[in-house]
Amino acid sequence: MDRRFFLHAALPAAIASSASAQNSAAPPCVPPRTADVVYEPTPLAVVETLINAANVGPRDRVYDLGCGDGRFVVAAARRGAQGLGFDLNPNLVEWATANALAERVDERVRFAVRDIFTVDLSPASVITLYLLPELNVKLRPKLWKELAVGSRIVSNAFDMGDWAPDRTFDVPTRYRKAFLWTIKPEHKRA
Ligand SMILES: C[S@@+](CC[C@H](N)C(=O)[O-])C[C@H]1O[C@@H](n2cnc3c(N)ncnc32)[C@H](O)[C@@H]1O
Numbered sequence: 001m002d003r004r005f006f007l008h009a010a011l012p013a014a015i016a017s018s019a020s021a022q023n024s025a026a027p028p029c030v031p032p033r034t035a036d037v038v039y040e041p042t043p044l045a046v047v048e049t050l051i052n053a054a055n056v057g058p059r060d061r062v063y064d065l066g067c068g069d070g071r072f073v074v075a076a077a078r079r080g081a082q083g084l085g086f087d088l089n090p091n092l093v094e095w096a097t098a099n100a101l102a103e104r105v106d107e108r109v110r111f112a113v114r115d116i117f118t119v120d121l122s123p124a125s126v127i128t129l130y131l132l133p134e135l136n137v138k139l140r141p142k143l144w145k146e147l148a149v150g151s152r153i154v155s156n157a158f159d160m161g162d163w164a165p166d167r168t169f170d171v172p173t174r175y176r177k178a179f180l181w182t183i184k185p186e187h188k189r190a
Contacts, residue, residue, distance in 0.1 A: 056079045060079075062084070063084050064084075067087045086114040154181075155179045
């Protein structure tokens, strides 16, 4: 058979079968919906400050809501914690997964394409955030309802409205502040 004819005849079928294989195996590359805030990473020094502030250790399960490249979860896993990161952007989830592999903490972490407002937070003992003030306030009732007493929440840059933090940190970012809260018995009664 003429080689050019063979390629002409065979290529469309090969491409179609490769596309269908990709469709069944590959993760989705289109976000389920538009993100509520754009990606901007927390500086690594601030990640360390907040992971220390939350006193993360091997008994913790750390969730980063809007995980970006996974740096909070990877830092937590380096302290022996289990970590889960959620983001609407599949490319960031893939990047975070690769970072965890590169840092050799992939056995303790998972990343998923999820809307943070639909994630069950009850298994988490620590939540890390770098969102927006209005998103923090929108998350607040869910944090109070689903997290156990003693769980810690840390946020780069933004507070939680009139929920006073347990600690405030001066950090070298354009927003200059970071925060720590702890879930207390009164939050479960609210
Ligand atoms: C400012 S970045 C913070 C990234 C990372 N947590 C850090 O501190 O380096 C916020 C992230 O939240 C994600 N995001 C925004 N809205 C979301 C939502 N509703 N569900 C899941 N992820 C969301 C964005 O895609 C972005 O990666």
